[in-house]
Amino acid sequence: MFNLRKRSKLLFTLLPISAIVLILLTSTTHLKKSPKTADIPCLHLHKHIQVARTTCQGTLYPHICVSTLSSFPDLASKSLPEIISANVNHTMYEVKSSFKKCTRLRKKLKNRLDLFQRRSLDDCLELFDDTIAELHTTLSDLGPQKSPSRHYHDLQTLLSAAMTDQQTCLDELVYSNAGVGDEIKNGLSKISHHLSNSLVMLKRIPAPAVKTSMSSEVFPEYGDIKNGFPSWLSPKDQKLLQSSVNETKYDLVVAKDGTGNFTTIGEAVAAAPNSSTTRFVIYIKAGAYFENVEVVRKKTKLMFIGDGIGKTVVKASRNVVDKWTTFQSATVAVVGDGFIAKGITIENTAGPSKHQAVALRSGSDLSAFYKCSFVGYQDTLYVYSLRQFYRECDVYGTVDFIFGNAAVVLQNCNLYARKPDENQKNIFTAQGRVDPNQNTGISILNCKVTAAADLIPVKSSFKTYLGRPWKEYSRTVFLRSNIDDLVDPAGWLEWDGTFALSTLYYGEYMNRGPGSNTSARVTWPGYRVINSSTEASQFTVAAFIQGNEWLNSTGIPYFVILS
Numbered sequence: 001m002f003n004l005r006k007r008s009k010l011l012f013t014l015l016p017i018s019a020i021v022l023i024l025l026t027s028t029t030h031l032k033k034s035p036k037t038a039d040i041p042c043l044h045l046h047k048h049i050q051v052a053r054t055t056c057q058g059t060l061y062p063h064i065c066v067s068t069l070s071s072f073p074d075l076a077s078k079s080l081p082e083i084i085s086a087n088v089n090h091t092m093y094e095v096k097s098s099f100k101k102c103t104r105l106r107k108k109l110k111n112r113l114d115l116f117q118r119r120s121l122d123d124c125l126e127l128f129d130d131t132i133a134e135l136h137t138t139l140s141d142l143g144p145q146k147s148p149s150r151h152y153h154d155l156q157t158l159l160s161a162a163m164t165d166q167q168t169c170l171d172e173l174v175y176s177n178a179g180v181g182d183e184i185k186n187g188l189s190k191i192s193h194h195l196s197n198s199l200v201m202l203k204r205i206p207a208p209a210v211k212t213s214m215s216s217e218v219f220p221e222y223g224d225i226k227n228g229f230p231s232w233l234s235p236k237d238q239k240l241l242q243s244s245v246n247e248t249k250y251d252l253v254v255a256k257d258g259t260g261n262f263t264t265i266g267e268a269v270a271a272a273p274n275s276s277t278t279r280f281v282i283y284i285k286a287g288a289y290f291e292n293v294e295v296v297r298k299k300t301k302l303m304f305i306g307d308g309i310g311k312t313v314v315k316a317s318r319n320v321v322d323k324w325t326t327f328q329s330a331t332v333a334v335v336g337d338g339f340i341a342k343g344i345t346i347e348n349t350a351g352p353s354k355h356q357a358v359a360l361r362s363g364s365d366l367s368a369f370y371k372c373s374f375v376g377y378q379d380t381l382y383v384y385s386l387r388q389f390y391r392e393c394d395v396y397g398t399v400d401f402i403f404g405n406a407a408v409v410l411q412n413c414n415l416y417a418r419k420p421d422e423n424q425k426n427i428f429t430a431q432g433r434v435d436p437n438q439n440t441g442i443s444i445l446n447c448k449v450t451a452a453a454d455l456i457p458v459k460s461s462f463k464t465y466l467g468r469p470w471k472e473y474s475r476t477v478f479l480r481s482n483i484d485d486l487v488d489p490a491g492w493l494e495w496d497g498t499f500a501l502s503t504l505y506y507g508e509y510m511n512r513g514p515g516s517n518t519s520a521r522v523t524w525p526g527y528r529v530i531n532s533s534t535e536a537s538q539f540t541v542a543a544f545i546q547g548n549e550w551l552n553s554t555g556i557p558y559f560v561i562l563s
Contacts, residue, residue, distance in 0.1 A: 051075045055083055059200045060435070061193040068194065081148045084201050085139055088159075091194040092135045098187045099128040102180075109179050116323040120176035123327045124169040130335070130363070131165045131191075133297060134158045152207040153439070156199065157365065157407065160438040161385040163195040164405045167434050167471075168384075172325055192434070199437035230389055230409075230551025232366045233340070237279060237554035240303065241342050241370050248305060251280050256287035265293045265304075265314065274298040284344065286311040292318065292331055295364070299336035306344035309373040309394065319350035319357035326379060330361035337386075339364040340554050347375040352398055352421045358382045362406070369393055370556040376401065377418060383408040383442065391556050396452055400430035402442060403470060409443045416452035417464050417486060426455075426486075427493060429467035431474040436503070441475035442467075449515065450484040459486045465493040466508075469500035477507040477530070487515035492522050502526055 049070060056065035065087075069075060072086045106113075106121045113121070138158045141151035148155065170188045173180045229238060240248060252268045253260030260283075262268045268282045279301050286307040293314060295302055306312025318329040332346045339362070350357035359376040360369075365386035373394040374381045380397035383404035390410040395402060398420035402410070417426040428449065431442045449466070451459050464486045467476045492506055504526035508518055518529045 048075050055080070055201060056197065058203075059197040060437075061197055064190065064193050065197040068197075080201065080204055081142045084148075084198055085142045087194060087198050087201070088135055088138050088142070091191055091198070092132060092139075094187065094191050094194070095128055095131050095135070098184060098191065099125065099132075101184050101187070102128070105180060105184070113179065114323070116320075116325065117176045117179070119323070119325050119328055120172040121180075123172055123325050127165040127169045130297070131162045134162045134165075138162075149206050150208060152202070152205060155202055156439040157386055159195050159199050159202065160405075160407075160435075160440055161363070161365075163192050163199075163435060163438060164385045164432070164440075166192045166195070167405075167432075168327065172327070176325075196435045196437060199435070203437070229368070229391070229554060229556040232387075233368055233389075233551035233554025233556055235552060237303075237340060238552060238556065240279065240281065240305075241340065241368075241554050241556045245283070245305065245307060245343070248281065248283070250283040250305070252282045253285065254282060254289075255285040256289065257285075260285060264291055265289055266291055269293065269295055269299060269302070272299055272302055274300075276301045279303055281305060284312050284314075288313045288315060290315050292316045293333070295332075295334040295336045295339055297335045297337075301338045302336060303339070304341040304344055306342070308343045309345050309371060311345075312343060313345040313347060315347045315349055317348060317350045317354075317357070319348070319354035321350075321354045326356040326358060326382070327361065329356060329379075330358040330382060332359070333361045334364045334367060337365045337367075339367045340369070340556070341372055342370045342556075343372065345373040345375060347373075348377075348380065350377070352377040352418075352424065354378075355399075361404075362388055364388070368551060368554045368556050370554070377420065379403055385440075389551055389556065398426050399424055400427050400468070400470070402428060403430040403432065405432040405434070405438070405440045405471070406442075407440050409445060410447055411445045413444075413447045415444070415447055415449050417450070417455055418452045419454040419458060420462060424462070425493065426462060426464035427468050428465070429476045430470040430495075431467065431476045432471040433473040433475050434471045436473045438473070441477070441505070443477050443479065444481055445479045447478075447481045448484075449478070449481055449487065449513075451486045455486070463488050463493075466491050467506065468493040469495045469504045469506075472500045472503050473505070474500055475505040477505075477509065478511055479509045479530075481511050481516075482513040483511050483515035485514035489517070489520035490522050491518070492524070492527060500526070 052066045052069035052075060055069055056062050059065045068087060068090055069083065102121055102124050138155055140146065141155050142148050166188045170185060173185065252271060254262050254265050254268045256263060265284055272280050272282065275298055281303045284304055284306045314332055316331040318324040320326060320329065331348050346359045348357040348359040356379045357376055359374045359380045361382035361384050363384040363386060368389045371392045375396045377397055378399040378401065380401040381395050383402065383406040385406050388406045388408040390413055392412050394414045394416065396416045396418055398418050415428055417428065420426055429442050433440045465488055466478060502525040506527045507530045509530035521527065
């Protein structure tokens with residue numbers, strides 16, 4: 001990445017010289033043909049290049065930004081949302097091109113790829129589909145019929161998620177060594193650079209003010225918090241979450257004993273309507289359901305209600321040792337927007353020696369989980385992308401067991417480190433922000449950070465840390481949480497030497513408990529003890545995930561600010 005940046009700066013330095021040469025050559029040609037009109041195209045081209053350069057100021061990849069914008073006709077007459085739209089359209093074309101190349105490669109190498117490599121390419125194809133869907137919504141929100149300013153946080157979220165998709169694909173192709181050439185890998189990087197540039201240009205559109213109240217706790221993408229929940233949870237959804245099982249009206253019932261509509265969760269999900277705009281509730285009766293469940297993109301506004309933690313349990317055991325990708329290893333994978341769940345345990349039973357083995361993966365925007373439990377070892381909870389909220393949930397794991405690149409708040413949750421393999425360390429978080437302009441991060445607010453029952457007798461034998469930087473701009477904060485004595489005094493762990501130590505953002509604010517003492521913490525440039533309530537409030541529900549706009553609909557309690 002650093003070599004790419006140096007090359008970018010060099011090309012950007014040379015670009016104005018190339019532009020001047022081009023202008024002079026154009027002027028000379030026209031002077032020979034028609035002296036009276038020679039200055040018109042020259043002036044037009046000069047203005048065109050200047051608009052591109054001005055618009056691209058501050059981007060991390062200016063050479064690709066200027067060269068792309070310069071290819072758009074009538075650039076000087078376009079508004080900023082129209083320029084961003086044109087850039088997103090161009091990016092979508094390149095995503096579709098990469099999709100076709102990967103499809104051809106999948107067929108060409110079919111007999112030469114092992115199972116893991118085929119699954120990696122399958123993940124990429126799915127992620128390209130997700131990116132295209134996210135960019136379509138981005139174009140809609142930038143359109144003249146909508147207010148880009150009003151949809152500012154939605155646009156930030158969509159572009160950030162699309163970039164995460166490309167990085168995930170690239171990581172899997174490199175890790176699996178799937179025979180993919182530099183052309184495809186460079187194409188993925190180029191798409192990410194376009195998305196990064198769009199995020200910088202988007203910052204020039206005024207963002208809506210975030211409303212906060214002193215009675216609630218909070219990241220800005222969440223919005224305001226009312227009754228303990230982000231307001232994107234509607235009053236009806238809040239009522240659903242706060243009602244008892246007997247008071248709730250269900251659309252479908254799943255029961256192991258045959259007393260419901262279906263005996264498996266997968267059958268109920270398949271029977272649910274596609275593209276629903278109203279809440280569709282599936283009640284899952286007590287029992288152990290041994291299945292992998294996927295809520296695909298078209299299954300929107302689904303809700304799972306169980307009989308409680310430890311009573312309604314979904315179990316499976318996919319893992320990377322058995323040739324599943326981390327992405328595909330999830331016991332429950334949720335993509336359809338607006339998903340909510342209450343009173344369910346989701347477990348990956350693969351065990352610590354199987355390494356990456358996900359219990360829940362959520363790439364569902366405006367998703368929420370209330371009084372649920374997520375049980376695994378390495379990579380238990382994959383907060384993959386978009387905006388998510390967890391309230392009064394339990395998370396059990398060992399290595400990097402809350403990880404991903406969503407804008408996510410965990411509020412009033414219990415985080416339990418388990419006994420790992422003998423050669424392993426416990427790390428609560430591994431956040432994956434790849435670009436400083438992404439609005440993503442992990443905010444752990446008013447949670448309990450402690451040891452699980454199996455670790456307590458031997459916790460002095462294992463090192464435990466709050467987090468480590470999976471990607472260059474990793475961002476994680478612990479706010480007003482109770483941190484037990486299992487956490488090493490240094491607090492945080494390096495990923496690989498000095499990687500990301502100056503670009504990450506790790507913060508602690510007004511935590512308590514024997515492990516919260518910051519006097520012996522790491523001294524990395526990117527780590528800070530947060531002393532300002534204003535700085536800490538960036539990571540609350542109202543500010544970080546615009547929670548007031550959606551959590552109100554779920555019935556999950558939440559609070560907006562820090563006091």
